[in-house]
Amino acid sequence: MQKSMTIQEVAQLAGVSVATVSRVLNDSPLVKEKTREKVLGVIQKFDYQPNLLGRDLRRLETMKVLVVTPSLDIPIFADIVKGIEDRAKEDGYYVLVCPTSNHLDREKELFQMLKTRLADGVITFSSKLSEEELSELGQRNSIVQCCEFTYASHTCCVSINDEQAAFDAVRHLITLGHSRIALLGGSELAHSTRLRHDGYKRALEQHHIPYREEWIKYGDYDHHAGTRLADELLQLADPPSAIFCMSDSTAIGCVNAIRNKGYTIPHNIAVMGFDNTREATMSSPTLTTIHQPKYNLGYTAMDLLIHNMTQPDKKYENVTLAHRLIERESTPVNRKE
Amino acid sequence: MQKSMTIQEVAQLAGVSVATVSRVLNDSPLVKEKTREKVLGVIQKFDYQPNLLGRDLRRLETMKVLVVTPSLDIPIFADIVKGIEDRAKEDGYYVLVCPTSNHLDREKELFQMLKTRLADGVITFSSKLSEEELSELGQRNSIVQCCEFTYASHTCCVSINDEQAAFDAVRHLITLGHSRIALLGGSELAHSTRLRHDGYKRALEQHHIPYREEWIKYGDYDHHAGTRLADELLQLADPPSAIFCMSDSTAIGCVNAIRNKGYTIPHNIAVMGFDNTREATMSSPTLTTIHQPKYNLGYTAMDLLIHNMTQPDKKYENVTLAHRLIERESTPVNRKE
DNA sequence: ATTAAAAATGTAATGGATTACATTTGTGTT
DNA sequence: AACACAAATGTAATCCATTACATTTTTAAT
Numbered sequence A, B: 001m002q003k004s005m006t007i008q009e010v011a012q013l014a015g016v017s018v019a020t021v022s023r024v025l026n027d028s029p030l031v032k033e034k035t036r037e038k039v040l041g042v043i044q045k046f047d048y049q050p051n052l053l054g055r056d057l058r059r060l061e062t063m064k065v066l067v068v069t070p071s072l073d074i075p076i077f078a079d080i081v082k083g084i085e086d087r088a089k090e091d092g093y094y095v096l097v098c099p100t101s102n103h104l105d106r107e108k109e110l111f112q113m114l115k116t117r118l119a120d121g122v123i124t125f126s127s128k129l130s131e132e133e134l135s136e137l138g139q140r141n142s143i144v145q146c147c148e149f150t151y152a153s154h155t156c157c158v159s160i161n162d163e164q165a166a167f168d169a170v171r172h173l174i175t176l177g178h179s180r181i182a183l184l185g186g187s188e189l190a191h192s193t194r195l196r197h198d199g200y201k202r203a204l205e206q207h208h209i210p211y212r213e214e215w216i217k218y219g220d221y222d223h224h225a226g227t228r229l230a231d232e233l234l235q236l237a238d239p240p241s242a243i244f245c246m247s248d249s250t251a252i253g254c255v256n257a258i259r260n261k262g263y264t265i266p267h268n269i270a271v272m273g274f275d276n277t278r279e280a281t282m283s284s285p286t287l288t289t290i291h292q293p294k295y296n297l298g299y300t301a302m303d304l305l306i307h308n309m310t311q312p313d314k315k316y317e318n319v320t321l322a323h324r325l326i327e328r329e330s331t332p333v334n335r336k337e
Numbered sequence C: 001a002t003t004a005a006a007a008a009t010g011t012a013a014t015g016g017a018t019t020a021c022a023t024t025t026g027t028g029t030t
Numbered sequence D: 001a002a003c004a005c006a007a008a009t010g011t012a013a014t015c016c017a018t019t020a021c022a023t024t025t026t027t028a029a030t
Helices: A007-014 A018-025 A033-046 A052-059 A077-090 A104-115 A131-140 A162-175 A191-206 A223-234 A248-260 A294-310 B007-014 B018-025 B033-045 B052-059 B077-090 B104-115 B131-140 B162-175 B191-206 B223-235 B248-260 B294-310
Strands: A064-069 A094-099 A121-125 A142-146 A156-160 A181-185 A216-218 A242-245 A270-272 A289-291 A318-321 A324-326 B064-069 B094-099 B121-125 B142-146 B156-160 B181-185 B216-218 B242-245 B270-272 B289-291 B318-321 B324-326
Touching: A007 A018, A007 A033, A018 A033, A052 B052, A064 A077, A064 A104, A077 A094, A077 A294, A077 B094, A094 B077, A104 A121, A104 A131, A121 A294, A131 A142, A142 A294, A156 A162, A156 A294, A162 A181, A162 A191, A162 A242, A162 A270, A162 A289, A162 A324, A181 A191, A181 A223, A181 A248, A216 A223, A223 A242, A223 A248, A242 A248, A248 A270, A294 A318, B007 B018, B007 B033, B018 B033, B064 B077, B064 B104, B077 B094, B077 B294, B104 B121, B104 B131, B121 B294, B131 B142, B142 B294, B156 B162, B156 B294, B162 B181, B162 B191, B162 B242, B162 B270, B162 B289, B162 B324, B181 B191, B181 B223, B181 B248, B216 B223, B223 B242, B223 B248, B242 B248, B248 B270, B294 B318
Parallel strands: A064 A094, A064 A121, A121 A142, A142 A156, A156 A318, A181 A216, A181 A242, A242 A270, B064 B094, B064 B121, B121 B142, B142 B156, B156 B318, B181 B216, B181 B242, B242 B270
Antiparallel strands: A094 B094, A289 A324, B289 B324
8 A cells, every 4th residue: 555645744844843733633722823824735735634543553542433233134223323323423433334244253353353452342233242252342342232132241232121012012912902912033042032022921921811832933033034934823723813023024024924825914913013114114014013213222322332432430231212112004903092 | 542462561571572473473484483382372361462553554554445335224235245245354354334324524534534544445335426536536545336336537336237237127028018118216316327217218219119208207216205106107197007116125115006006916017126135025026126146246346446455457447247137926927938 | 121921833752563674593514 | 613594583663643741932021
């Protein structure tokens, strides 16, 4: 890579010292107006750009934050990152999104960037690192987990209350008169899956509805899984009358499967999604779903991260934001409320 | 940010000079085995990580590549980035994805990272920079445009042949017996939109089918635009019998609008999408569409970028990859072929 | 005009690693 | 044993910008 102009050359051309140029670059009030103009003149004339590697090395700070994610096509991801971006911009941080393609090595490499000083902090979605690794990294670096949570000390997390959200969803179906309610989940490994399952179970228990193993099915979060699992449900001797899916994509696959069998939604079977992504309004019928405050999750995560990167009183807490149930066409109109 | 261990301390602890430690870090063959072990011992014992800011400054190279995009939720984006990632990994580059939220300032800031030495190269999707700006940046830095193309010297581009792809799509509809073919486009500003429009027009001309202004409509790339524009088409006194959409999302919106009016697809109206995203198989009916080789577009873009970052014979060419027409349920079965 | 204080600028150390060049250690040859 | 040469290691310059501290210039007060 070719050399570009340095602060020395600027100083020379402007007939001042490097210190003065540096002060101009950093808006120091100690520079006389006339001098400032002279220096800025040279800077503009030659389109000088300070080498930020030099600056960052000196300051031991990069103003960069990594967003580590297993994949870019998680439907809620884009909105979350928008929230992160906006909060970051307020304090002048760069946001760099790094997909790991679900490779643990890649994730470790990215976390190394904290140790090797290439980034000041990390926001992570569903990390594969172990509790020990996260805790250890958290001691010396700032890490915020978003949405998906691995318990670890010296770490914090921003998410909705997944257990309660699932509870609310299932209660809604019960309120509509359903008692034959299936659960279609995403990855069984995810902590959120367990929590949502717990919420599902609690809602049934509270209404004295028996829990039936054969109505609980896990797959991926995508629509193919939804189609496949819904087909399985429909082949049961005793199929459910409502299906709660842990993602909108799954719900759409589910809807397709149900309609292909000739049933109508919500008349024969009610379906609920999760996340309230744009997919929920793309499907027909549109999906009743649980809204996640995506933008705010991102904004809050970044806010917490900035706090921990800059303030001495680190916060290692779990922040829970409010979810919301959104009624659309895939569940019957609620006459009681 | 707290100081961490430096190469000096390692050298001291190992009883050697910093040069030797550096040689060990960089796998130099000039180090005696016994010395190497001694140094590695200290490195492991104290979990020393070299400060890459120091290294990068000295080498004037960061091994980082920026992927600048207006948004993260472009449906073809995730697969393209996977291709970029895989090629990057082969040569040890970091891939950092940077969304601009469509803000020109933000984009400029990110391109500045080339000048400020924070990144070695950029792959950009539909840049908003002017031809002059791109050309100027291209002189001293490596820039590859992907999919969307602004003409500029010292720049290269990897994409499909949009004109031909649209031509093929429309010809397909003509082959199926259609002559009343509408065009629903994305942003009118995009270069690809113009090219696809040209291909549409050429196909009609070649088959002596008149071009009708009222059947050409532009909006966003999303499904809402598709619904709205399709509604407009259906209200015409003389509506089309086939609709070619410039994205799968638009096509899905279109499909919903058509079915809401009580028409069936493809019996009453045929619909084609573009991109072959997962949405194309999520909709029902599934979409006939133009497949973009997304992974390969990314892989090739990164390949070209690496070439231009490392080799003296820069390539400033346009690489065109093959597209493919994929038949699904939204167009009638082709009996002639 | 003199002097103290404030403002502006400059000098040089610093951040951490790499590497050209210098020096020491080791090996082999006669 | 002496010398040539190779191998291993060390010293110090370098990458570029920031900043503590030193120095010079300006302003204000007497």
